[in-house]
Amino acid sequence: MSLQSSLIDKIQKLKREKRAIILAHNYQRPEVQDIADFVGDSLELSLYAMQTDARTIVFCGVNFMAETAVILNPDKKVLIPDINALCPMASMLPADLMKLYRRKYPKAKIVLYINSLAEAKAYSDAICTSANATEVVDQIDSEVVLFGPDINLARYVQMKSSKKIIPIPQYGFCPVHKLFSKREVLRLKQIYPDAEVMAHPECDPEVWEVADFIGSTSKMYARTLTSRANKFIVATEIGILHRLKKGRNDATFIPAYEEAICVNMRLHTLEKVYLCLKDEKYEVKIPEKIVAKGREPIEFMFKIQKYKK
Numbered sequence: 001m002s003l004q005s006s007l008i009d010k011i012q013k014l015k016r017e018k019r020a021i022i023l024a025h026n027y028q029r030p031e032v033q034d035i036a037d038f039v040g041d042s043l044e045l046s047l048y049a050m051q052t053d054a055r056t057i058v059f060c061g062v063n064f065m066a067e068t069a070v071i072l073n074p075d076k077k078v079l080i081p082d083i084n085a086l087c088p089m090a091s092m093l094p095a096d097l098m099k100l101y102r103r104k105y106p107k108a109k110i111v112l113y114i115n116s117l118a119e120a121k122a123y124s125d126a127i128c129t130s131a132n133a134t135e136v137v138d139q140i141d142s143e144v145v146l147f148g149p150d151i152n153l154a155r156y157v158q159m160k161s162s163k164k165i166i167p168i169p170q171y172g173f174c175p176v177h178k179l180f181s182k183r184e185v186l187r188l189k190q191i192y193p194d195a196e197v198m199a200h201p202e203c204d205p206e207v208w209e210v211a212d213f214i215g216s217t218s219k220m221y222a223r224t225l226t227s228r229a230n231k232f233i234v235a236t237e238i239g240i241l242h243r244l245k246k247g248r249n250d251a252t253f254i255p256a257y258e259e260a261i262c263v264n265m266r267l268h269t270l271e272k273v274y275l276c277l278k279d280e281k282y283e284v285k286i287p288e289k290i291v292a293k294g295r296e297p298i299e300f301m302f303k304i305q306k307y308k309k
């Protein structure tokens, strides 16, 4: 038996014993995606975390995702295999800045991208993901909306909504999605003229300009299942290619930039997943006050989802 299959057996056994589930984001390493009970984008992972009756959730994603699972499941144990899996974009909007913006714009509502710290969520009015940002902004009761921490998602929402969007902080960004450029996409388009271009809204607007489809990671996945194209140029973190290939093994997926790797997402390995289940660490903990204050804005987002059905 190979080292990998013995690790997989041990993980499965521990999962049954501890009534645990493994959730993995679309950017996780292929072997981590393959062992997960559910693989998805930020919105789907939050919904799944809210609905599960498992006692323990092993969250293979970055800190803000695991923190969201804690806020939604204060009675469950939420574990993360590597405690250093932090999202640099989320860190660009700490609670102190949120307090400052609240003071500066007392009448405006604040919508935060789920890629934000729990301490920041506690000061927000609503949470959104890249899959529902415009709907959430349109449903919130204010014509002026502070939106953060991703300036590109703020710009994307501004393009779709008639409300006034103020980005907070002024220039929050994802370092991974900064790596994509219009020039490189156009170069690839010359090599693969019949390929469809898919881009994440965290990319710079110049990349959306040359994209055929803009959406969250799972929306991209869904798109490939219905599109007639059989070549796709993909402008998001390359971990998603594994899931895309599994869904459409007849298609070719070309990364819009080969080195677009989120090192934080990659920190979780099979071995760390095993140790996490065995030693029940690292448990993600958030002060009770933040859990209570953070839940309301997330629930607002879920209400919007229902409203859509």
Ligand code: 13P
Pocket: 026, 040, 041, 042, 043, 115, 129, 130, 131, 174, 202, 215, 216, 217, 218
């Ligand atoms: P999705 O919600 O589209 O999966 O995006 C999460 C993320 O971290 C993008 O960088």
Ligand code: SF4
Pocket: 062, 086, 087, 088, 089, 090, 115, 174, 175, 176, 177, 237, 262, 264, 265
């Ligand atoms: Fe954060 Fe960007 Fe990594 Fe997503 S890809 S977790 S936004 S650093």
